[in-house]
Amino acid sequence: MLHGLLFEALTARDSAAALRELDERGLLTTLIPELEAGRGFTQPSLHFYDVLDHNLAAVAAIDTILGDGEDNREVRAALEWVDFDAALGGQVDGVPLRTLIRLASVLHDVAKPHTATMGDGRLRFPRHGPHGGELMRERLPQLGLGEEATDLVARLIRYHLRPGELIKNGAATDRAVRRFVTDLDGHVLPLMLVSMADGMATRGPGYTREHFRRHCAFVNYVAARAWAVSDEGEAPLLTGDDLIGELDLSGGRLLGAVLTSVRRAQYERAITTRHDALALARSVLETLKAAD
Numbered sequence: 001m002l003h004g005l006l007f008e009a010l011t012a013r014d015s016a017a018a019l020r021e022l023d024e025r026g027l028l029t030t031l032i033p034e035l036e037a038g039r040g041f042t043q044p045s046l047h048f049y050d051v052l053d054h055n056l057a058a059v060a061a062i063d064t065i066l067g068d069g070e071d072n073r074e075v076r077a078a079l080e081w082v083d084f085d086a087a088l089g090g091q092v093d094g095v096p097l098r099t100l101i102r103l104a105s106v107l108h109d110v111a112k113p114h115t116a117t118m119g120d121g122r123l124r125f126p127r128h129g130p131h132g133g134e135l136m137r138e139r140l141p142q143l144g145l146g147e148e149a150t151d152l153v154a155r156l157i158r159y160h161l162r163p164g165e166l167i168k169n170g171a172a173t174d175r176a177v178r179r180f181v182t183d184l185d186g187h188v189l190p191l192m193l194v195s196m197a198d199g200m201a202t203r204g205p206g207y208t209r210e211h212f213r214r215h216c217a218f219v220n221y222v223a224a225r226a227w228a229v230s231d232e233g234e235a236p237l238l239t240g241d242d243l244i245g246e247l248d249l250s251g252g253r254l255l256g257a258v259l260t261s262v263r264r265a266q267y268e269r270a271i272t273t274r275h276d277a278l279a280l281a282r283s284v285l286e287t288l289k290a291a292d
Helices: 004-010 015-024 033-038 051-065 070-078 084-088 097-107 128-143 147-158 162-166 174-183 188-206 209-229 240-247 253-267 274-291
Strands: 117-119 122-124
Touching: 004 015, 004 097, 015 051, 033 051, 033 128, 051 070, 051 097, 051 188, 070 209, 084 097, 084 188, 097 147, 097 188, 128 147, 147 188, 162 174, 162 188, 162 209, 174 209, 174 240, 188 209, 209 240, 209 253, 240 253, 240 274, 253 274
Parallel strands: none
Antiparallel strands: 117 122
Protein backbone atom coordinates (compact mmCIF):
# COMPACT_ATOMS: atom_id res chain seq x y z
CA MET A 1 0.00 0.00 0.00
CA LEU A 2 1.14 3.54 -0.80
CA HIS A 3 2.83 5.42 2.05
CA GLY A 4 0.19 6.51 4.57
CA LEU A 5 0.76 10.28 4.48
CA LEU A 6 0.89 10.38 0.69
CA PHE A 7 -2.13 8.11 0.33
CA GLU A 8 -4.12 10.26 2.75
CA ALA A 9 -3.26 13.42 0.83
CA LEU A 10 -4.04 11.91 -2.57
CA THR A 11 -7.43 10.62 -1.43
CA ALA A 12 -8.49 13.87 0.27
CA ARG A 13 -11.38 15.78 -1.28
CA ASP A 14 -8.98 18.67 -2.01
CA SER A 15 -5.87 16.62 -2.67
CA ALA A 16 -3.93 19.57 -4.10
CA ALA A 17 -4.34 21.48 -0.81
CA ALA A 18 -3.40 18.36 1.17
CA LEU A 19 -0.23 17.93 -0.92
CA ARG A 20 0.66 21.60 -0.42
CA GLU A 21 0.26 21.13 3.32
CA LEU A 22 2.65 18.18 3.15
CA ASP A 23 5.07 20.38 1.24
CA GLU A 24 4.83 23.19 3.79
CA ARG A 25 5.73 20.65 6.48
CA GLY A 26 8.73 19.55 4.43
CA LEU A 27 7.28 16.08 3.95
CA LEU A 28 6.35 15.99 0.25
CA THR A 29 9.90 16.27 -1.03
CA THR A 30 11.13 14.05 1.78
CA LEU A 31 8.90 11.32 0.42
CA ILE A 32 9.64 12.16 -3.22
CA PRO A 33 13.03 13.95 -3.28
CA GLU A 34 12.98 14.26 -7.09
CA LEU A 35 10.28 16.94 -6.80
CA GLU A 36 12.55 19.37 -4.94
CA ALA A 37 14.53 20.32 -8.05
CA GLY A 38 11.34 21.82 -9.51
CA ARG A 39 10.98 24.37 -6.72
CA GLY A 40 11.70 27.78 -8.22
CA PHE A 41 12.66 26.22 -11.57
CA THR A 42 11.32 28.77 -14.06
CA GLN A 43 9.67 27.53 -17.25
CA PRO A 44 9.17 29.15 -20.69
CA SER A 45 6.72 32.03 -20.91
CA LEU A 46 3.71 29.88 -21.82
CA HIS A 47 3.87 28.44 -18.31
CA PHE A 48 2.46 30.48 -15.44
CA TYR A 49 4.12 28.45 -12.64
CA ASP A 50 7.53 27.04 -11.84
CA VAL A 51 7.88 23.28 -12.24
CA LEU A 52 6.86 22.25 -8.72
CA ASP A 53 3.89 24.60 -8.54
CA HIS A 54 2.86 23.48 -12.02
CA ASN A 55 2.79 19.86 -10.86
CA LEU A 56 0.68 20.81 -7.85
CA ALA A 57 -1.61 22.92 -10.04
CA ALA A 58 -2.14 19.85 -12.24
CA VAL A 59 -3.44 17.99 -9.19
CA ALA A 60 -5.80 20.89 -8.47
CA ALA A 61 -7.04 20.56 -12.05
CA ILE A 62 -7.60 16.82 -11.61
CA ASP A 63 -9.53 17.57 -8.42
CA THR A 64 -11.99 19.68 -10.43
CA ILE A 65 -12.18 17.19 -13.31
CA LEU A 66 -12.97 14.32 -10.92
CA GLY A 67 -15.05 16.42 -8.52
CA ASP A 68 -18.75 17.20 -8.57
CA GLY A 69 -18.68 20.70 -10.06
CA GLU A 70 -18.92 22.31 -13.49
CA ASP A 71 -15.67 20.84 -14.85
CA ASN A 72 -16.72 17.29 -14.05
CA ARG A 73 -20.17 17.81 -15.57
CA GLU A 74 -18.68 19.21 -18.75
CA VAL A 75 -16.18 16.37 -19.14
CA ARG A 76 -18.96 13.82 -18.60
CA ALA A 77 -21.14 15.58 -21.18
CA ALA A 78 -18.31 15.50 -23.73
CA LEU A 79 -17.80 11.79 -23.02
CA GLU A 80 -21.46 10.88 -22.60
CA TRP A 81 -20.90 7.55 -24.36
CA VAL A 82 -18.34 6.54 -21.69
CA ASP A 83 -19.35 5.03 -18.35
CA PHE A 84 -17.17 7.51 -16.47
CA ASP A 85 -17.62 5.98 -13.03
CA ALA A 86 -16.96 2.44 -14.23
CA ALA A 87 -13.92 3.54 -16.23
CA LEU A 88 -12.34 5.32 -13.25
CA GLY A 89 -13.84 3.40 -10.35
CA GLY A 90 -11.48 0.46 -10.09
CA GLN A 91 -8.33 -0.24 -8.09
CA VAL A 92 -4.82 -1.30 -9.02
CA ASP A 93 -2.83 -3.16 -6.36
CA GLY A 94 -5.40 -2.00 -3.81
CA VAL A 95 -5.04 1.70 -4.69
CA PRO A 96 -8.01 3.53 -6.28
CA LEU A 97 -7.39 4.43 -9.91
CA ARG A 98 -8.36 8.05 -9.20
CA THR A 99 -5.61 8.19 -6.57
CA LEU A 100 -3.07 6.93 -9.09
CA ILE A 101 -4.22 9.56 -11.60
CA ARG A 102 -3.60 12.25 -8.97
CA LEU A 103 -0.18 10.73 -8.20
CA ALA A 104 0.76 10.75 -11.89
CA SER A 105 -0.37 14.38 -12.13
CA VAL A 106 1.88 15.60 -9.32
CA LEU A 107 4.78 13.67 -10.88
CA HIS A 108 4.19 14.21 -14.61
CA ASP A 109 6.93 16.86 -15.01
CA VAL A 110 9.22 15.59 -12.25
CA ALA A 111 12.13 15.15 -14.68
CA LYS A 112 12.01 18.60 -16.28
CA PRO A 113 14.85 20.07 -14.16
CA HIS A 114 16.94 16.95 -14.84
CA THR A 115 16.50 17.17 -18.62
CA ALA A 116 16.60 20.95 -19.16
CA THR A 117 18.74 22.16 -22.07
CA MET A 118 19.21 25.57 -23.66
CA GLY A 119 19.52 25.91 -27.42
CA ASP A 120 18.82 28.74 -29.85
CA GLY A 121 17.82 30.86 -26.88
CA ARG A 122 15.06 28.43 -25.92
CA LEU A 123 14.70 26.28 -22.83
CA ARG A 124 13.68 22.72 -23.65
CA PHE A 125 13.08 19.52 -21.69
CA PRO A 126 13.81 16.68 -24.13
CA ARG A 127 12.32 13.31 -23.19
CA HIS A 128 11.33 14.50 -19.73
CA GLY A 129 8.30 12.21 -19.85
CA PRO A 130 10.24 8.96 -20.42
CA HIS A 131 12.97 10.03 -17.99
CA GLY A 132 10.40 10.89 -15.33
CA GLY A 133 8.68 7.56 -15.82
CA GLU A 134 11.94 5.70 -15.23
CA LEU A 135 12.78 7.80 -12.16
CA MET A 136 9.43 6.93 -10.63
CA ARG A 137 9.74 3.23 -11.47
CA GLU A 138 12.56 3.28 -8.94
CA ARG A 139 11.00 5.64 -6.40
CA LEU A 140 7.39 4.46 -6.16
CA PRO A 141 8.05 0.91 -4.92
CA GLN A 142 10.03 2.49 -2.07
CA LEU A 143 6.79 4.27 -1.12
CA GLY A 144 4.91 0.99 -0.95
CA LEU A 145 3.30 1.05 -4.38
CA GLY A 146 2.77 -2.36 -5.98
CA GLU A 147 4.30 -3.47 -9.26
CA GLU A 148 1.19 -3.04 -11.41
CA ALA A 149 0.30 0.34 -9.91
CA THR A 150 3.89 1.54 -10.34
CA ASP A 151 3.80 0.46 -13.97
CA LEU A 152 0.58 2.39 -14.58
CA VAL A 153 1.82 5.62 -12.98
CA ALA A 154 5.14 5.34 -14.84
CA ARG A 155 3.28 4.94 -18.14
CA LEU A 156 1.08 7.97 -17.43
CA ILE A 157 4.18 10.05 -16.73
CA ARG A 158 6.11 8.68 -19.69
CA TYR A 159 3.37 9.28 -22.24
CA HIS A 160 1.65 12.42 -20.94
CA LEU A 161 2.69 14.37 -24.05
CA ARG A 162 1.66 11.66 -26.52
CA PRO A 163 -1.91 12.94 -27.10
CA GLY A 164 -0.58 16.18 -28.59
CA GLU A 165 2.04 14.28 -30.58
CA LEU A 166 -0.71 12.13 -32.10
CA ILE A 167 -2.11 15.07 -34.07
CA LYS A 168 1.08 17.09 -34.49
CA ASN A 169 1.15 16.43 -38.22
CA GLY A 170 -2.58 16.16 -38.82
CA ALA A 171 -5.06 13.42 -38.06
CA ALA A 172 -3.52 10.36 -36.42
CA THR A 173 -3.58 7.13 -38.41
CA ASP A 174 -5.28 4.08 -36.94
CA ARG A 175 -1.86 2.46 -36.70
CA ALA A 176 -0.55 5.36 -34.57
CA VAL A 177 -3.64 5.28 -32.33
CA ARG A 178 -3.36 1.51 -31.92
CA ARG A 179 0.28 1.88 -30.85
CA PHE A 180 -0.80 4.60 -28.43
CA VAL A 181 -3.40 2.29 -26.85
CA THR A 182 -0.87 -0.53 -26.62
CA ASP A 183 1.79 1.66 -25.03
CA LEU A 184 -0.72 2.67 -22.37
CA ASP A 185 -1.87 -0.91 -21.83
CA GLY A 186 -5.38 0.36 -22.55
CA HIS A 187 -5.41 3.14 -19.92
CA VAL A 188 -6.35 5.85 -22.40
CA LEU A 189 -8.86 7.81 -20.30
CA PRO A 190 -6.54 8.17 -17.26
CA LEU A 191 -3.77 9.40 -19.57
CA MET A 192 -6.09 11.87 -21.29
CA LEU A 193 -7.14 13.30 -17.93
CA VAL A 194 -3.50 13.72 -16.83
CA SER A 195 -2.77 15.40 -20.16
CA MET A 196 -5.79 17.66 -19.73
CA ALA A 197 -4.72 18.63 -16.20
CA ASP A 198 -1.25 19.43 -17.53
CA GLY A 199 -2.76 21.83 -20.06
CA MET A 200 -5.00 23.47 -17.47
CA ALA A 201 -2.05 24.02 -15.12
CA THR A 202 0.18 25.42 -17.86
CA ARG A 203 -1.79 28.64 -18.38
CA GLY A 204 -2.77 29.09 -14.74
CA PRO A 205 -5.31 31.94 -14.34
CA GLY A 206 -5.13 32.49 -18.12
CA TYR A 207 -6.91 29.20 -18.74
CA THR A 208 -10.47 29.96 -19.93
CA ARG A 209 -13.75 28.06 -20.32
CA GLU A 210 -13.12 28.02 -24.06
CA HIS A 211 -9.76 26.35 -23.48
CA PHE A 212 -11.55 23.81 -21.31
CA ARG A 213 -14.23 23.07 -23.92
CA ARG A 214 -11.55 22.52 -26.55
CA HIS A 215 -9.74 20.18 -24.18
CA CYS A 216 -12.96 18.22 -23.58
CA ALA A 217 -13.48 17.88 -27.33
CA PHE A 218 -9.90 16.69 -27.75
CA VAL A 219 -10.25 14.11 -24.97
CA ASN A 220 -13.43 12.86 -26.64
CA TYR A 221 -11.67 12.69 -30.03
CA VAL A 222 -8.74 10.63 -28.76
CA ALA A 223 -10.97 8.36 -26.65
CA ALA A 224 -13.25 7.72 -29.62
CA ARG A 225 -10.30 6.98 -31.90
CA ALA A 226 -8.87 4.64 -29.28
CA TRP A 227 -12.16 2.75 -29.01
CA ALA A 228 -12.43 2.50 -32.79
CA VAL A 229 -9.10 0.68 -33.11
CA SER A 230 -9.53 -1.47 -30.00
CA ASP A 231 -9.60 -5.21 -30.45
CA GLU A 232 -11.96 -5.57 -27.48
CA GLY A 233 -15.63 -6.28 -28.02
CA GLU A 234 -17.49 -5.77 -31.28
CA ALA A 235 -15.41 -4.54 -34.19
CA PRO A 236 -16.21 -0.92 -35.09
CA LEU A 237 -18.18 -0.37 -38.27
CA LEU A 238 -15.97 2.60 -39.13
CA THR A 239 -12.48 3.66 -38.08
CA GLY A 240 -10.86 7.06 -38.07
CA ASP A 241 -9.00 6.17 -41.26
CA ASP A 242 -12.31 5.26 -42.90
CA LEU A 243 -13.76 8.68 -42.09
CA ILE A 244 -10.64 10.49 -43.23
CA GLY A 245 -10.78 8.66 -46.56
CA GLU A 246 -14.54 8.60 -47.17
CA LEU A 247 -15.49 12.04 -45.86
CA ASP A 248 -12.25 13.89 -46.56
CA LEU A 249 -11.86 14.82 -42.91
CA SER A 250 -8.46 15.98 -41.73
CA GLY A 251 -8.92 15.23 -38.05
CA GLY A 252 -9.66 17.30 -34.96
CA ARG A 253 -13.01 18.13 -33.42
CA LEU A 254 -15.22 17.17 -36.37
CA LEU A 255 -13.61 13.75 -36.80
CA GLY A 256 -13.95 13.01 -33.09
CA ALA A 257 -17.57 14.15 -32.98
CA VAL A 258 -18.58 12.12 -36.04
CA LEU A 259 -16.77 9.02 -34.80
CA THR A 260 -18.41 9.37 -31.38
CA SER A 261 -21.89 9.59 -32.94
CA VAL A 262 -21.28 6.49 -35.04
CA ARG A 263 -19.91 4.65 -32.01
CA ARG A 264 -22.95 5.48 -29.90
CA ALA A 265 -25.34 4.42 -32.66
CA GLN A 266 -23.52 1.11 -33.08
CA TYR A 267 -23.65 0.46 -29.33
CA GLU A 268 -27.37 1.17 -29.32
CA ARG A 269 -27.83 -1.11 -32.37
CA ALA A 270 -29.33 1.81 -34.33
CA ILE A 271 -26.90 0.89 -37.12
CA THR A 272 -25.53 -2.54 -37.96
CA THR A 273 -23.80 -2.19 -41.34
CA ARG A 274 -20.92 -0.17 -42.72
CA HIS A 275 -23.29 1.39 -45.26
CA ASP A 276 -25.57 2.65 -42.48
CA ALA A 277 -22.57 3.90 -40.51
CA LEU A 278 -21.30 5.94 -43.46
CA ALA A 279 -24.74 7.40 -44.07
CA LEU A 280 -25.00 8.44 -40.43
CA ALA A 281 -21.47 9.87 -40.50
CA ARG A 282 -22.31 12.04 -43.53
CA SER A 283 -25.51 13.25 -41.88
CA VAL A 284 -23.74 14.12 -38.61
CA LEU A 285 -20.97 15.91 -40.48
CA GLU A 286 -23.45 18.03 -42.43
CA THR A 287 -25.25 18.97 -39.21
CA LEU A 288 -22.00 19.93 -37.47
CA LYS A 289 -20.81 22.04 -40.41
CA ALA A 290 -24.16 23.84 -40.60
CA ALA A 291 -23.92 24.66 -36.88
CA ASP A 292 -20.42 26.16 -37.16
